[in-house]
Amino acid sequence: MTKPTGIITAKEAVELSDAWTKLRQDANNIAAGQEDNRSSWFSIDDMEAFIKMIKEENPSVNGVRCYLGVNQISKINPKGLTTVLMVPTEEKEGKNIDISEAYGMDRGQIGIPPGEGYPN
Numbered sequence: 001m002t003k004p005t006g007i008i009t010a011k012e013a014v015e016l017s018d019a020w021t022k023l024r025q026d027a028n029n030i031a032a033g034q035e036d037n038r039s040s041w042f043s044i045d046d047m048e049a050f051i052k053m054i055k056e057e058n059p060s061v062n063g064v065r066c067y068l069g070v071n072q073i074s075k076i077n078p079k080g081l082t083t084v085l086m087v088p089t090e091e092k093e094g095k096n097i098d099i100s101e102a103y104g105m106d107r108g109q110i111g112i113p114p115g116e117g118y119p120n
Helices: 011-033 044-057
Strands: 063-071 082-092 093-098
Touching: 044 063, 063 093
Parallel strands: none
Antiparallel strands: 063 082, 082 093
């Protein structure tokens, strides 16, 4: 099996997470008005099914772009929490662009507690 591009070590994951904590956590918590979410969990089964679905529905798909978003705002949680969403992409004129009409994926499980760092 070929190793995917972008693989990082466990040490690098900790360094990236620590840098986020140092540079972003306070601002996110202030914006959310509470301890903000900083991770999303998706099952392997859901990830594999998502990839299969987007390949079947979008023959030109070449990847997945991940975005940060804020979950649906409610009366209980008026400012929402950060979430991660994924959308399929395709190549056009040498650029990987979002397939704007394709289904995306969200609704992963948040970290426990939401603001706990890596590893969780």
